[in-house]
Amino acid sequence: MSNLPAPLRKSLTDEFSILGLALADLQESSDGTAKFLFELTDKNLVEAVNIPAARRITGCISSQVGCKFGCNFCASALGGFKRNLTRGEILDEVLYLKNNLKAGQLTHIVFMGTGEPLDNYENVLSAIRLINSPLAFNIGARRITISTCGIIPGIKRLQEEGLQIELSISLHAAVDKTRSQIMPVNKKYPLEALIKCCHEYIEQTNRQITFEYILIKGFNSDVLSAEKLVTLLKDLKLAKVNLIPANPIAELKIFPPTEREILLFKDKLFNSGINVTLRKERGQDIDAACGQLRLRHG
Ligand code: SF4
Secondary structure, eight states: OTTSOHHHHHHHHHHOOSOSEEEEEEEEOTTSOEEEEEEETTSOEEEEEEEEOSSOEEEEOOSEESOSSOOTTOGGGTTOOOEEOOHHHHHHHHHHHHHTOSSSOOOEEEEOSSSOGGGGHHHHHHHHHHHHOTTTTOOOGGGEEEEESOOHHHHHHHTTSOOOOEEEEEOOOSSHHHHHHHOTHHHHSOHHHHHHHHHHHHHHHOOOEEEEEEEOTTTTOSHHHHHHHHHHHTTOSSEEEEEEEOOOBGGGTBOOOOHHHHHHHHHHHHHTTOOEEEOOOOOTTTTOSTTHHHHHHO
16 A cells, blocks of 8 residues: 555554454364464464354354463363453454355354453453444354353353353363362362352343363263262253263373263263253364364464
């Protein structure tokens, strides 16, 4: 744009960017899942994934570079925490995913990539309002999910927002000792306080909470663990458990249980009146678990 004065061109270059990220790597699974590794303007890397299913295409996006919560099944935490993503960077992820679909429309957004969204509260909520806005991405609030490791002050704040978005909590164990082993955040926000906070959230919002439970072989996938989970959740008015067989992460020695163990666990919950689903793992032939692609480039 050489017809603009040089100082204005410099100021445009210094202060503005068209897209705050560039593609650094792409892996595509035979099931249609596409995982993007983005390089930000400061050279940091984040991941986002397009996951096509029967009647939906879900974009899974990151909210931070790295993560400070150190869940030990999660490759995102291995490099430590670097920084929050800005609202613009979060929206750039959505824009990139939307513009790089093989077919169809982006229908759902989940904050399940790298980072803890409630630890980057303002930028995430501000981005969600634009993802939801008819003037921007126009994705319905009920199609937008925040997934948290259980940051109680963030959940309390969220329940005051009056948004119809989905809340999902990574639980992965039903007793403090076990949960603290894989999720250090449990020492700060233990299960009793977390579940009390969930009761209040449901009371105030009348929205269901989904509890994510990764089934890890030899750790939390036996019938006794299922019984403890039933005891923990049975009094919650609007709750669902989503069982996820662990994605194998050889570096962390994490593997899924057998199919029989998975079905026994699921049946125990179902027969005890818990609303339960079993998530089909996607993208197993690529580095689909959070942080794996970034790790490979680290
Ligand atoms: S699971 Fe979420 S909160 Fe835990 S380390 Fe990974 S990104 Fe952070």
